[in-house]
Amino acid sequence: MSAPLQQQPGARFTRSPRVPSLPPRHHTYRRDSFCFGVSAVGAFAGAPIVGLDPWAGPAAAVATFASIATAIFGRRKELRDALLDEVIEDVCPILGLPEATRAALIVKRWLRGWEWPGLPEKLVVHYDSAQAVNDSTWIDDIAAVFEAHGWGFFELDRHDHARRRLTFYAAEPPEPSASDSDHVIRAKRIVAQLLGPSATVSAIDVSADTGDVTSMEVRHELGAKLESDGYRTRIERGVGATLPGRWRAKWNLHTDWVRFEQRTAFPDSVWLPVVDVDVEENLLATYDKVEIPYGIDEDGNEVFWRPAIDPNLMLIGTPGTGKTVTAHNLLVSFARHGWPIWVLDGKYVEFLGYQDWPNVQVVATTIEQQVAMVHRAHELMEFRYQSIVSGEATEADFEPVLVFLDEWAEFRGNVEAWYTQIKSKGDPRQPPVLGLLASMARKARTSRVHLVFGTQRPDALYFVGDMRDNFSMRISMGRLSPQGALMMWQSPAIGTSVPRGCRGRGTTVSDNHKPIEIQCYRVPDPRKVVAGSFEAELLDSLRPKVTRHPRLLIVPPEAKTDIDADDEKVKVAPLTYYDFVDAEWVLAGSRPDLDPVLRRRKMNRATGARISSPTALLGLLQPEASSSNVNDEPGDVGPCVAPIVARVDTAARSAEASRLLDKLAATSQSAGPSKSSGRRSAAKLTLVADPEDDAPESDGSDPEDDEYGPIVEIAACEVTLGDLLYLEESGDWVVVDTDPEPDIVEDDLLSLTWRSDSDEVGELALPDSSAVSIRRPKPIYVGV
Numbered sequence: 001m002s003a004p005l006q007q008q009p010g011a012r013f014t015r016s017p018r019v020p021s022l023p024p025r026h027h028t029y030r031r032d033s034f035c036f037g038v039s040a041v042g043a044f045a046g047a048p049i050v051g052l053d054p055w056a057g058p059a060a061a062v063a064t065f066a067s068i069a070t071a072i073f074g075r076r077k078e079l080r081d082a083l084l085d086e087v088i089e090d091v092c093p094i095l096g097l098p099e100a101t102r103a104a105l106i107v108k109r110w111l112r113g114w115e116w117p118g119l120p121e122k123l124v125v126h127y128d129s130a131q132a133v134n135d136s137t138w139i140d141d142i143a144a145v146f147e148a149h150g151w152g153f154f155e156l157d158r159h160d161h162a163r164r165r166l167t168f169y170a171a172e173p174p175e176p177s178a179s180d181s182d183h184v185i186r187a188k189r190i191v192a193q194l195l196g197p198s199a200t201v202s203a204i205d206v207s208a209d210t211g212d213v214t215s216m217e218v219r220h221e222l223g224a225k226l227e228s229d230g231y232r233t234r235i236e237r238g239v240g241a242t243l244p245g246r247w248r249a250k251w252n253l254h255t256d257w258v259r260f261e262q263r264t265a266f267p268d269s270v271w272l273p274v275v276d277v278d279v280e281e282n283l284l285a286t287y288d289k290v291e292i293p294y295g296i297d298e299d300g301n302e303v304f305w306r307p308a309i310d311p312n313l314m315l316i317g318t319p320g321t322g323k324t325v326t327a328h329n330l331l332v333s334f335a336r337h338g339w340p341i342w343v344l345d346g347k348y349v350e351f352l353g354y355q356d357w358p359n360v361q362v363v364a365t366t367i368e369q370q371v372a373m374v375h376r377a378h379e380l381m382e383f384r385y386q387s388i389v390s391g392e393a394t395e396a397d398f399e400p401v402l403v404f405l406d407e408w409a410e411f412r413g414n415v416e417a418w419y420t421q422i423k424s425k426g427d428p429r430q431p432p433v434l435g436l437l438a439s440m441a442r443k444a445r446t447s448r449v450h451l452v453f454g455t456q457r458p459d460a461l462y463f464v465g466d467m468r469d470n471f472s473m474r475i476s477m478g479r480l481s482p483q484g485a486l487m488m489w490q491s492p493a494i495g496t497s498v499p500r501g502c503r504g505r506g507t508t509v510s511d512n513h514k515p516i517e518i519q520c521y522r523v524p525d526p527r528k529v530v531a532g533s534f535e536a537e538l539l540d541s542l543r544p545k546v547t548r549h550p551r552l553l554i555v556p557p558e559a560k561t562d563i564d565a566d567d568e569k570v571k572v573a574p575l576t577y578y579d580f581v582d583a584e585w586v587l588a589g590s591r592p593d594l595d596p597v598l599r600r601r602k603m604n605r606a607t608g609a610r611i612s613s614p615t616a617l618l619g620l621l622q623p624e625a626s627s628s629n630v631n632d633e634p635g636d637v638g639p640c641v642a643p644i645v646a647r648v649d650t651a652a653r654s655a656e657a658s659r660l661l662d663k664l665a666a667t668s669q670s671a672g673p674s675k676s677s678g679r680r681s682a683a684k685l686t687l688v689a690d691p692e693d694d695a696p697e698s699d700g701s702d703p704e705d706d707e708y709g710p711i712v713e714i715a716a717c718e719v720t721l722g723d724l725l726y727l728e729e730s731g732d733w734v735v736v737d738t739d740p741e742p743d744i745v746e747d748d749l750l751s752l753t754w755r756s757d758s759d760e761v762g763e764l765a766l767p768d769s770s771a772v773s774i775r776r777p778k779p780i781y782v783g784v
């Protein structure tokens with residue numbers, strides 16, 4: 001049972017001052033009985049004294065007074081009862097009673113005084129149904145009825161939940177404290193409406209300039225109601241909708257305490273800060289302490305990755321969300337700490353700018369190199385494991401290595417297609433490299449070979465077995481679908497409302513492993529900066545002063561003579577998967593002919609244009625003749641820039657085509673009718689085939705490309721968290737960011753809370769059956 005409510009001056013019912021005696025205008029005074037009293041007194045006053053029984057006068061007076069008093073008290077009771085009945089009629093609906101009953105409200109005590117017919121001092125309200133309790137403003141509403149009928153201000157003294165009884169006492173209305181400005185009074189009233197009359201504002205801050213409330217701390221008694229994320233969000237939105245500024249709430253559910261404060265907007269872009277790092281740093285000595293900042297939270301606090309604690313990082317993000325920039329920012333910071341870095345660049349061009357960055361040893365940009373790199377990284381792990389087992393080394397001897405496996409899903413697709421061409425008889429069905437991921441993730445901590453695993457979408461494949469635990473450090477860039485969020489954050493609500501218009505915005509885990517929204521640091525791409533620009537200067541400051549680890553190249557294996565060939569002619573044996581795995585690694589300086597960095601340095605715009613021309617594609621490039629512009633210098637592109645001759649590999653093409661077809665088939669299968677139960681499956685999804693004038697406009701994104709399905713019209717009660725909702729008023733598409741629930745003020749309405757692409761938030765309350773236009777997140781494509 002909950003404790004009796006304390007009196008909370010200033011945070012309960014804000015009422016107008018007590019009105020003294022107030023005979024309601026519709027009360028009728030029965031003049032006859034009142035007049036009888038007056039005439040009786042008059043008769044006694046005028047009675048002759050002589051000739052009467054000496055006791056007759058006093059006796060008559062007593063009788064007269066008695067009858068007058070009876071008449072007056074009787075009349076007063078009548079008036080009080082009539083007024084009480086009127087009050088009861090107004091209170092019963094609030095208590096959820098279908099009919100007015102006198103048992104609902106009893107006046108326990110009347111105030112002594114001269115008011116006619118008198119004012120109640122203590123009132124007891126009985127309620128039958130628990131339904132009333134669900135309404136957070138019901139006590140407030142009851143007190144408002146008392147006041148409206150002229151009984152003045154009442155405070156709740158006791159709420160006996162077991163006996164379903166409320167005891168009210170007449171009280172002086174809380175005087176606003178001298179410091180309470182109109183802003184403060186209003187804020188307190190809103191808090192009482194949203195968190196109930198028992199809520200107390202225990203601290204409040206106002207802006208010295210505008211007088212607006214900027215934060216307030218509130219104690220409340222909402223208890224279990226607040227377990228629902230949606231309920232808390234609705235209160236937060238209620239405060240945000242009624243007070244100026246953008247608000248957020250920080251709840252402490254254990255102490256029934258909440259702090260509302262104005263939100264600071266996330267900056268659009270935060271460049272990676274240049275932090276001094278000791279270039280002499282001993283990697284072995286500092287390993288445990290290395291923490292890599294990669295962004296800031298809403299309060300401007302930096303978020304860090306500590307690889308000694310969380311060995312691997314998973315980085316998820318669809319195109320354009322800022323995944324590559326975030327990967328670059330991690331690379332730059334680790335390079336400053338002197339860690340050797342290996343990169344598998346699944347898209348081939350994302351890390352080219354960092355190919356000659358100090359401490360980046362290798363950027364694998366072909367399938368062959370990538371396969372070789374992953375096998376080598378795995379081999380290094382195994383080698384280190386074995387050296388521990390054989391007693392030759394311990395974990396403390398291992399210099400940490402950072403391995404980027406970027407765009408893994410892309411790599412998977414490419415490697416599968418490639419494997420079909422080089423697979424020999426007896427080779428496994430699947431490319432062996434794909435089986436190494438889980439084992440690498442598992443061995444990272446001991447071997448100190450740490451992974452940054454990047455891919456576009458969370459996929460069930462990456463969360464099976466102990467993969468989930470081995471990637472406890474995670475960042476999801478941009479907005480996730482509810483299914484994706486379930487995989488990433490075990491909640492369909494986390495990361496699903498990140499504004500699409502905010503590049504570099506994502507979700508990560510805080511130090512205590514709670515998901516939080518962040519703005520990731522930004523770094524320029526060295527390949528794209530213009531000399532002399534701010535970005536170029538920033539890169540100069542971020543570039544490590546010392547290169548500790550030399551650049552490496554993976555030498556393409558050479559074709560071998562087929563010694564088994566019985567033909568007289570010498571035959572060339574086809575290269576096998578393991579020829580590529582065993583490719584030789586050399587220092588970049590020893591093979592300038594293979595060095596893409598040198599090749600790029602020799603490029604200029606003229607050579608670039610020539611080499612990427614259709615003529616070059618067709619293998620028809622003639623160095624002298626190809627230049628149509630007399631001013632074009634053919635340029636000495638050296639031996640590294642042999643003209644590209646297009647290799648039209650039909651086998652590869654058809655393998656790629658069938659891969660794409662398979663993918664398409666799988667997508668359309670998984671996009672079939674949803675098997676999910678509950679409200680979503682019940683929704684009748686009707687395609688808006690014939691858009692009318694008031695039909696919603698597209699949200700501007702390419703419907704083929706973005707993560708949402710077509711526009712459909714459904715009843716508001718069928719909307720689910722994660723849906724894109726069309727707001728008719730503003731013409732915006734916004735994402736529904738909590739499960740729809742009854743509105744906390746008007747519970748016959750459904751409340752939909754939302755967040756927009758430009759990071760505005762709001763709430764829409766509407767009847768369950770109202771038609772709304774939505775777009776559902778597309779089903780996740782599993783297993784790419």
Ligand SMILES: Nc1ncnc2c1ncn2[C@@H]1O[C@H](COP(=O)(O)OP(=O)(O)OP(=O)(O)O)[C@@H](O)[C@H]1O
Pocket residue numbers: 268269270317318319320321322323324325326477503504505519520521522
């Ligand atoms: N942290 C950031 N702050 C501000 N802007 C950013 C940030 N990260 C990325 N951007 C902007 O977004 C653009 C796209 O970023 P990025 O290339 O990293 O996306 P992506 O998710 O890797 O997409 P893709 O896979 O197509 O490359 C960048 O060119 C930059 O303009």
